[in-house]
Amino acid sequence: MQNLLVRNWQIEDFKEIEAILKQLRWGTVTANHRLFSDPYAGKVAVMDGKIVGFVLYWIIEEEVEIIALVVDENYRRRSIGTTLMSSVIKELASYQTSFNVFLEVSEKNTPAIRLYEKLGFKKISVRKKYYKTGDDALVFMLKIKPNGGKRCTETKT
Numbered sequence: 001m002q003n004l005l006v007r008n009w010q011i012e013d014f015k016e017i018e019a020i021l022k023q024l025r026w027g028t029v030t031a032n033h034r035l036f037s038d039p040y041a042g043k044v045a046v047m048d049g050k051i052v053g054f055v056l057y058w059i060i061e062e063e064v065e066i067i068a069l070v071v072d073e074n075y076r077r078r079s080i081g082t083t084l085m086s087s088v089i090k091e092l093a094s095y096q097t098s099f100n101v102f103l104e105v106s107e108k109n110t111p112a113i114r115l116y117e118k119l120g121f122k123k124i125s126v127r128k129k130y131y132k133t134g135d136d137a138l139v140f141m142l143k144i145k146p147n148g149g150k151r152c153t154e155t156k157t
């Protein structure tokens with residue numbers, strides 16, 4: 001997509017990220033400054049200077065947990081979520097180690113499930129009644145192997 005840049009997030013981005021989170025009523029996340037330092041990592045998708053989505057994850061040794069992937073509701077179905085996740089995968093593949101990437105998603109969240117499956121994630125288990133609503137969480141995993149050392153910290157599409 002034209003004019004879409006993915007870059008590592010910075011603490012200055014937090015107001016724009018919170019504005020996207022407000023749409024979901026997930027409450028505040030980035031007000032917690034720990035999220036801007038190890039082991040947490042985040043990337044934002046920027047279009048024409050505006051943050052239109054983000055991915056938050058943590059890395060501990062060879063294990064990565066995707067905590068949140070969110071695209072502004074006005075910018076969905078334009079491959080922004082895919083571009084954000086692909087950017088994380090490319091960066092992890094650029095290290096000289098393999099990673100197991102895990103995430104949990106509600107059984108009802110069809111958009112996210114389809115996106116993760118398209119990127120190669122496999123369902124490995126179910127956490128019954130994991131959410132307050134009584135819905136199950138599906139646990140997905142993707143194994144990432146080193147790609148031979150190609151570095152990738154910014155993606156332009």
Ligand SMILES: CC(C)(COP(=O)(O)OP(=O)(O)OC[C@H]1O[C@@H](n2cnc3c(N)ncnc32)[C@H](O)[C@@H]1OP(=O)(O)O)[C@@H](O)C(=O)NCCC(=O)NCCS
Nearest residue numbers: 068069070071076077078079080081082110111112114115
């Ligand atoms: C899930 C989410 C991040 C997807 O972002 P997005 O930028 O709209 O996704 P993409 O455009 O990259 O879509 C990739 C694929 O996912 C699937 N998909 C995305 N939205 C969909 C929808 N509303 N219905 C069905 N499939 C959908 C499709 O297979 C799509 O490929 P296609 O457009 O070629 O058919 C976005 O819907 C979102 O922010 N949801 C709220 C937060 C959330 O639930 N996050 C996931 C759990 S942390």
